[in-house]
Amino acid sequence: MREILIVGIGSGNPEHMTIQAINALNKADVLFIPTKGAKKVELADVRRDIIRRYVTNPQSRTVEYAVPERRSSDPSYMRSVDEWHAAITRIYEELFLSELGEDGIGAFLVWGDPMLYDSTIRIIERVTAAGRVAFDYSVIPGITSLQALCASHRIPLNLVGKPVEITTGRRVSQSFPLASETSAVMLDGEQAFAKIDDPDAMIYWGAYLGTVDEIVISGRLDDKKDEILATRAAARERHGWIMDIYLLRKGADFEQ
Ligand SMILES: C[S@@+](CC[C@H](N)C(=O)[O-])C[C@H]1O[C@@H](n2cnc3c(N)ncnc32)[C@H](O)[C@@H]1O
Known part of the structure; x- marks a missing residue:
């Protein structure tokens, strides 16, 4: 057979x-x-x-x-x-x-x-x-690209004892506030993170992970949104395509 x-x-x-x-x-x-x-x-x-x-x-x-x-x-x-x-x-x-x-x-x-x-x-x-x-x-x-993202940012995927949601750009733009303290967002052609308005959210973003062109940016979402949008647009223009993934996170380890 x-x-x-x-x-x-x-x-x-x-x-x-x-x-x-x-x-x-x-x-x-x-x-x-x-x-x-x-x-x-x-x-x-x-x-x-x-x-x-x-x-x-x-x-x-x-x-x-x-x-x-x-x-x-x-x-x-x-x-x-x-x-x-x-x-x-x-x-x-x-x-x-x-x-x-x-x-x-x-x-x-x-x-x-x-x-x-x-x-x-x-x-x-x-x-x-x-x-x-x-x-x-x-x-x-x-x-997975999710493992590669966490490794490049040197972060654990979950907060201690907390769940993780894995979702798409289309969904995350409809579901904020996040269903979990951590949302991993893939397949985001619309840059859904840029529409999220939350002063406490952190973002860990990565593109072309694992390749020589890898780019990573992290920080408070409000502070990093514009930098990620500009970096993403320039990289996409340069390569003709982009593959990116990010984590959105609220809270900290050991918070109730
Ligand atoms: C069709 S899915 C495939 C996911 C793949 N099976 C995995 O295990 O990661 C494609 C999405 O994965 C993410 N992705 C895959 N490889 C990536 C990479 N090297 N850098 C950044 N994101 C990546 C992006 O969100 C992209 O839109």
Whole structure:
């Protein structure tokens, strides 16, 4: 039976790769790399670098495939994601049938960890449910951008004994005051932090974490908002894309 390995590769630094992830890549016959778009080009370069550094299996080969863009004009976010996943499901089916033999092993190099704001597992489940190609699959964890953010700022994720919310820019702009003392915000295309008005909130922001272009800024949200907005806009202009993540925090350890 075919086997699919969903491998977390870390969030930009090739040294995030675990030994388990390296062994998984070396087990595969085919390494699948998504391409397309300015951001995808640089992320594909990180994946190629990982393969160059760690894959020693002479039998393996790389197959690049284009990922369609999600139709962001669709007024229903959920429907547009569902349609987008359906399109990628068909691409995966085709890849498995055309690139993998009946007992072939394929690996997806997934950014960060596959369980965090990533749909590879979901889409693989859809391919299984569609029943047109039989395979087994497993998941290998990776270092998330959230871990990379906390490490670069040298902070623990949670306050002592307190919960953490992991959310998106879209949600956090609707849910302030924060549901938890700590909110980790990902996928924020609208800079939701800039609209939050709270004199006690702290921000720990990071972009291109783990790469040579990493930028981090932290401090009181009110004091740092404008600096982050300006730094972000300039970096985005320079690279043509940006990936950033931040923590918003209120309170301190041992406060009731
Ligand atoms: C589709 S999610 C993928 C998350 C990934 N699975 C993980 O484990 O971090 C993409 C979001 O992750 C965050 N992200 C991923 N890599 C990052 C990096 N190197 N620097 C800053 N943010 C990053 C950003 O918030 C970005 O919008």
